[in-house]
Amino acid sequence: MPNIKPISDLRNYNEVLRCIEEGSPVFLTKNGRGRYVVMDMQEYEKMQAKLKLLTELAKGEKAGRENGWLTIDELEASLGVTNG
The missing domain is CATH 3.40.1620 (YefM-like fold)
Structure with a gap:
């Protein structure tokens, strides 16, 4: 309540x-x-962090829809990660 x-x-x-x-x-x-x-200040800070994360995720989703998505292989290659 x-x-x-x-x-x-x-x-x-x-x-x-x-x-x-x-x-x-x-x-x-x-x-x-x-x-x-x-x-509570800690609750406020958590809320602000969640809002920032959701904003960044929305930006990423928008970029993916506009510019296309990477396959897992393309992502690993762009990060220099090898699957082995």
Whole structure:
């Protein structure tokens, strides 16, 4: 269940910080609508790394569709790897 609090709860920010755990961010509302998220720093860094990886994978897939795909033999040759 999401942890949702009004932004006014930040007056006692220690209480809000106690509610934050990895995998369990606190969602803050302003005027009854979702506005901000407070999350564990490690969780944020993991999320950023995943986003970067997915972005790079999407670029690779787009390049493959536009320029054609390499066979495994072509890939190994381009990397200087021999299968033996």
